[in-house]
Amino acid sequence: MDGGPISRLELLDRALDRLEAALARPPDDITLDACIQRFEFTFELAWKAIQRQARTEGLDCSSPRECLRIAFRLGLVEDDTRWMSMLEDRKRTSHTYDEDTARTVYRALPGHTQLLRGVGRRLRDRSR
DSSP, rough: OOOOOOOOOHHHHHHHHHHHHHHOOOOOHHHHHHHHHHHHHHHHHHHHHHHHHHTTTTTTOSSSHHHHHHHHHTOOOOOHHHHHHHHHHHHHHHHHHHHHHHHHHHHHHHHHHHHHHOOOOOOOOOOO
8 A cells, every 4th residue: 555545435445344344243242333333434434425426516415315315316326215214224323222223223234235335336436
């Protein structure tokens, strides 16, 4: 590595790699908590990367919901319903802690990870 700055998309890729590594571990309470925390961080990186791309294309969004709507219009995300569900999962895990909710979100993380990988690929393709 040349020591230069790391792009937002590289950070997103690294965060996804770490999330997937945590998801590959046998589930226990610590793994569940780690996966959810990594999901929260990865989701944050993803919507901020979408925000940056939207601004590049002359659009503005200041919240995850707004940015996801713009991403859908731009073709960066394909399944608006699944993305909005992921946004709700993100809100639930960051604002309250409930073990049943945590387990429900944990079970959804493999699907969320696929969506996040897809937007990373589309953002990378668009920035070339």
